[in-house]
Amino acid sequence: MLRLEGLSKVYGTGDRALTDVSFTVEPGQVVGLIGPSGAGKSTLIRCINRLVEPSAGKISLGDLDITQLSRGGLRQARRRIGMIFQEYALVERLTVMENVLSGRLGYVGFWRSFFRKFPPESVENAYRLLDRVGLSAHVNKRADALSGGQRQRVGIARALEQDPDLLLIDEPTASLDPKTSRQIMRLIIEICDERGLPAIINIHDVALAQQFVQRIIGLQGGKVVFDGSPDELDADVLTRIYGEEDWSATIRKVDEDAEGTEDSAEEIAAALDRERLAGLT
Amino acid sequence: MTTATAPAFPTTWSRPPFIKRAWLRWTLYLGALLYMVLAVGSVEVNWMRVWEGLDRGLRFIQGFLLPDFTSRWEDILIGMEESLTMAVTSTVAGVAISVPIGIGAARNIAPLPVYAVCRAIIALSRSFQEIIIAILFVAMFGFGPFAGFLTLSFATIGFLAKLLAEDIEDIDESQAEAVRATGAGWWQIVTYAIQPQVMPRLIGLSLYRLDINFRESAVIGIVGAGGVGATLNTAMDRYEYDSAAAILILIILIVMAAEYSSGYVRKWLQ
Numbered sequence A: 001m002l003r004l005e006g007l008s009k010v011y012g013t014g015d016r017a018l019t020d021v022s023f024t025v026e027p028g029q030v031v032g033l034i035g036p037s038g039a040g041k042s043t044l045i046r047c048i049n050r051l052v053e054p055s056a057g058k059i060s061l062g063d064l065d066i067t068q069l070s071r072g073g074l075r076q077a078r079r080r081i082g083m084i085f086q087e088y089a090l091v092e093r094l095t096v097m098e099n100v101l102s103g104r105l106g107y108v109g110f111w112r113s114f115f116r117k118f119p120p121e122s123v124e125n126a127y128r129l130l131d132r133v134g135l136s137a138h139v140n141k142r143a144d145a146l147s148g149g150q151r152q153r154v155g156i157a158r159a160l161e162q163d164p165d166l167l168l169i170d171e172p173t174a175s176l177d178p179k180t181s182r183q184i185m186r187l188i189i190e191i192c193d194e195r196g197l198p199a200i201i202n203i204h205d206v207a208l209a210q211q212f213v214q215r216i217i218g219l220q221g222g223k224v225v226f227d228g229s230p231d232e233l234d235a236d237v238l239t240r241i242y243g244e245e246d247w248s249a250t251i252r253k254v255d256e257d258a259e260g261t262e263d264s265a266e267e268i269a270a271a272l273d274r275e276r277l278a279g280l281t
Numbered sequence B: 001m002t003t004a005t006a007p008a009f010p011t012t013w014s015r016p017p018f019i020k021r022a023w024l025r026w027t028l029y030l031g032a033l034l035y036m037v038l039a040v041g042s043v044e045v046n047w048m049r050v051w052e053g054l055d056r057g058l059r060f061i062q063g064f065l066l067p068d069f070t071s072r073w074e075d076i077l078i079g080m081e082e083s084l085t086m087a088v089t090s091t092v093a094g095v096a097i098s099v100p101i102g103i104g105a106a107r108n109i110a111p112l113p114v115y116a117v118c119r120a121i122i123a124l125s126r127s128f129q130e131i132i133i134a135i136l137f138v139a140m141f142g143f144g145p146f147a148g149f150l151t152l153s154f155a156t157i158g159f160l161a162k163l164l165a166e167d168i169e170d171i172d173e174s175q176a177e178a179v180r181a182t183g184a185g186w187w188q189i190v191t192y193a194i195q196p197q198v199m200p201r202l203i204g205l206s207l208y209r210l211d212i213n214f215r216e217s218a219v220i221g222i223v224g225a226g227g228v229g230a231t232l233n234t235a236m237d238r239y240e241y242d243s244a245a246a247i248l249i250l251i252i253l254i255v256m257a258a259e260y261s262s263g264y265v266r267k268w269l270q
Helices: A041-048 A071-079 A096-104 A110-114 A120-132 A148-161 A178-195 A206-212 A235-242 A254-259 A265-278 B022-042 B047-065 B073-104 B112-127 B130-141 B145-169 B173-181 B186-223 B228-237 B241-269
Strands: A002-010 A016-025 A030-034 A056-061 A081-084 A166-170 A199-202 A215-220 A223-228
Touching (some): A002 A041, A016 A056, A030 A041, A030 A206, A071 A081, A081 A148, A081 B173, A096 A148, A120 A148, A148 A178, A178 A199, A178 A206, A215 A235, B047 B241, B073 B145, B073 B186, B073 B228, B073 B241, B112 B145, B130 B186, B145 B186, B173 B186, B228 B241
Parallel strands (some): A030 A199, A030 A215, A081 A166
Antiparallel strands (some): A002 A016, A215 A223
16 A cells, blocks of 8 residues: 655755645555646656655655665665656666566675576566566567567566566556557556556546546646546546646546446547547547 | 738848857957967978978888888887787776776766766876876886886776766666666666666777777877887888888778777677
8 A cells, every 4th residue: 555645846946846745545556647747747656766855745655654764775665666667768778588687676686687697486477477468579689679569568577577566657658559558558457456556657648547547646736636536537627637628529428438348448449549649638 | 000911021031140249240250360360470480491301201202102011020010019919908907997987977876976086087087198198107117018008098097987977977867767766776777777878889989999099009109108109200210211101001001900890890789
């Protein structure tokens, strides 16, 4: 369980990125974090593993208060938090396997990692994860030889190789096409379900968020302005988060959707793609 | 505001001048021109010496047309061997010292005090030309290739550490962030996120430095730091322009060989 209490961040330049953000993520819950560019979404998830140092507030993962940790303690806490990035952030000149194994860096000593002598169970797990994300054939390829969707799968495998208690996911689909975006989102959701993993997903695409996550938090100007189920997102809420705009085509038709979720998934995806093409999301 | 006629737009446009004030612009242009005229006027040319030198220049060119590889071959061979040894050993030593200094001089991964110290070392190494350092080391360690080796190693640090540090500062930060997010330690971040990104350039720069060091070894020989430069200097002093030409031709060939092979290696590394 992840709990944020009164989290604030003021950058050295004086920019207030986050103001008094509080919420709790229950075990196994996948939260979509939406908001306009500059609302503080990236800052928020980077504060959780302290890639960005929060200015005030408290972050607890289980019983552990992350904000109070020393450097060594922070490294140990980071091992428990997997992170997936917008532009994949793979080390491009390393092989797929090295990228996945880098998820174990927090657990092995420097020289073992330097000579790529990872424990057998880590290597086995890496093979298993690459098989799970469908990349068994690409183990020894360099990361920059893969397509966007494949790279993001490596990113997912790297995060899972950490055997995390929490996933932080920063715009996982921002550089992917609509179909691949859905495949990646589905994979992430499936994996979170399989492992009962809680996750926070920063996402620009409101329709995509509605389709996949159980809970949505809306951020505007560094403050939480909405926290609820995807069905509650209406024109008013979107206006509160993003500002005035014609939202009619963005919002999922709740009643239609409730009837045919299973059989019309393809249709919805197609409709969403049309919306994206129309530039409405 | 509400007139029906379309507003008249200008039909010409010129780029705004770099210096806006016209009088300042023209003062600067005229000042530069005046300085150049005066400077050229102040250079004294002794035309008699130029005339005498023409004759010597002609003999030099003749020497080049008929380079003599044989009569001083032994000396040339020893000089070349010394130069190559100096170039290779000083590059290896220089690179080995440069890497930690370069890492320390990269602001994005080194703490401020380490950064300041490493940048100071680089600045010190870069502030003197090789010949000045060579004169110093020859005075300290005596004539011969050891002084040359030290000179070139020292010069390599300034060059390689600076460029490596700049390359590290230019890395794709997101890759390092991703590795940091896994709980990796500082050294692991360096070997997993930074080394893969800068390695091709580091190798390319080292090869480039190798042929710089070879060329410099010919120069510092003139002040007594061993190598083929000493042989060249001797040949010049004895007016043996044909032997000197042979040495210069060999230097050109070796530098060309280094150029082509390093280009090939760099392409292969990418």
